[in-house]
Amino acid sequence: MSNRRIACWMSEKKICKINWVEFGKTSLQHDFRLFKLDLNKSLESQGPFCVLLHKLTDIIASADQGDPKCASLIKKVEEYIAAHPSVIVLDPIPNVRQLLNRYISYRKINSTNLHKHGIFIPNFCELKSTNVVELSHQLKNAGVTYPFICKPSLGHGKQAHEMSIVFNERGLVDCKMPCVAQSFINHNAVLYKIFIVGDKHHCVERPSLKNFQAGQDQTIHFDSGDVSKAGSRNSLTVLEPHERVDRVEPDSEVLKRIAGTLREAFGMDLLGVDVVIENRTGRYAIIDVNAFPGYDGFPDFFDTLLQCINNKVNAKYDSKLDRLGDKYFDDISLEKIDS
Numbered sequence: 001m002s003n004r005r006i007a008c009w010m011s012e013k014k015i016c017k018i019n020w021v022e023f024g025k026t027s028l029q030h031d032f033r034l035f036k037l038d039l040n041k042s043l044e045s046q047g048p049f050c051v052l053l054h055k056l057t058d059i060i061a062s063a064d065q066g067d068p069k070c071a072s073l074i075k076k077v078e079e080y081i082a083a084h085p086s087v088i089v090l091d092p093i094p095n096v097r098q099l100l101n102r103y104i105s106y107r108k109i110n111s112t113n114l115h116k117h118g119i120f121i122p123n124f125c126e127l128k129s130t131n132v133v134e135l136s137h138q139l140k141n142a143g144v145t146y147p148f149i150c151k152p153s154l155g156h157g158k159q160a161h162e163m164s165i166v167f168n169e170r171g172l173v174d175c176k177m178p179c180v181a182q183s184f185i186n187h188n189a190v191l192y193k194i195f196i197v198g199d200k201h202h203c204v205e206r207p208s209l210k211n212f213q214a215g216q217d218q219t220i221h222f223d224s225g226d227v228s229k230a231g232s233r234n235s236l237t238v239l240e241p242h243e244r245v246d247r248v249e250p251d252s253e254v255l256k257r258i259a260g261t262l263r264e265a266f267g268m269d270l271l272g273v274d275v276v277i278e279n280r281t282g283r284y285a286i287i288d289v290n291a292f293p294g295y296d297g298f299p300d301f302f303d304t305l306l307q308c309i310n311n312k313v314n315a316k317y318d319s320k321l322d323r324l325g326d327k328y329f330d331d332i333s334l335e336k337i338d339s
């Protein structure tokens, strides 16, 4: 195959974090040529390429929110993909879309069989109303308990990370609608991030919110960007001295099951999953799933990514050969019938 070019698109912010020299080199080692796709130019003029690797989540989210410039960029990409069905897209745009809305992605996870293995999504519901009585009923029906965490329904974009912890009914007025309310799970301030690349995954530990109890406290507003970054220090993530416990190693079989199940459920190869372990029960709770996460701390990330891309390209090429083969034999039998 001659066309082993990978078109890559990411936001400026993400572009700056990537070591392009190393990424380019590793691509060459796998016999791929990598280039940065410019969405402001004609895509056709930058082709042909066999792989589109992208982190278009924020643009898709803004397009879905009615931003005309983002909508036209996404349309351009979708039209290109439709016109070139052989291009492998990591990950397909409709699949990425399922992750933009937290409520939709939680429901999707709940439809898998993970609950049979003791892995759960903390109870949640989507809140839209401003009527406190109605909200109270909705929370009760969904089994959401105090304290709960209130997350913007839209998981991407500027305000997606402005969250609140609500401790009592009085705090209901503090929820910014539309949002997803989710029971707060005490987890000793440790978050596990599972980074998935195709059939490989790697788990890293990050700081997380400390334990909370229902009570008379005022609602706490926080920006989740300040909480679970590597090395971040925030008073909300410091456990009370009497709560400090020895670290537990998460069960690798459970992590593997989560990674495999969600990869299949969402039909995506590049995923990040946030998991916490409930302190009283030891049960694993999934609290967040993201497309194309940061992969900070993933050993040999570029090599693993290129292996994943190579497997996909080969699988597509093989299935094309199979189809050509079928057609070849069909043609022969047709010829036989004709003669």
Ligand SMILES: Nc1ncnc2c1ncn2[C@@H]1O[C@H](COP(=O)(O)OP(=O)(O)O)[C@@H](O)[C@H]1O
Pocket (backbone or CB within 6 Å): 122, 149, 151, 155, 160, 161, 182, 183, 184, 185, 186, 191, 207, 208, 209, 224, 225, 227, 228, 274, 276, 287, 288
């Ligand atoms: N149900 C929950 N129980 C306890 N802590 C939670 C829960 N959901 C989220 N958190 C905490 O809030 C942080 C941000 O939530 P998350 O859903 O991961 O949003 P984001 O999209 O901003 O990453 C998490 O890293 C974790 O520390």
Ligand SMILES: [Mg+2]
Pocket (backbone or CB within 6 Å): 274, 288
């Ligand atoms: Mg998260």
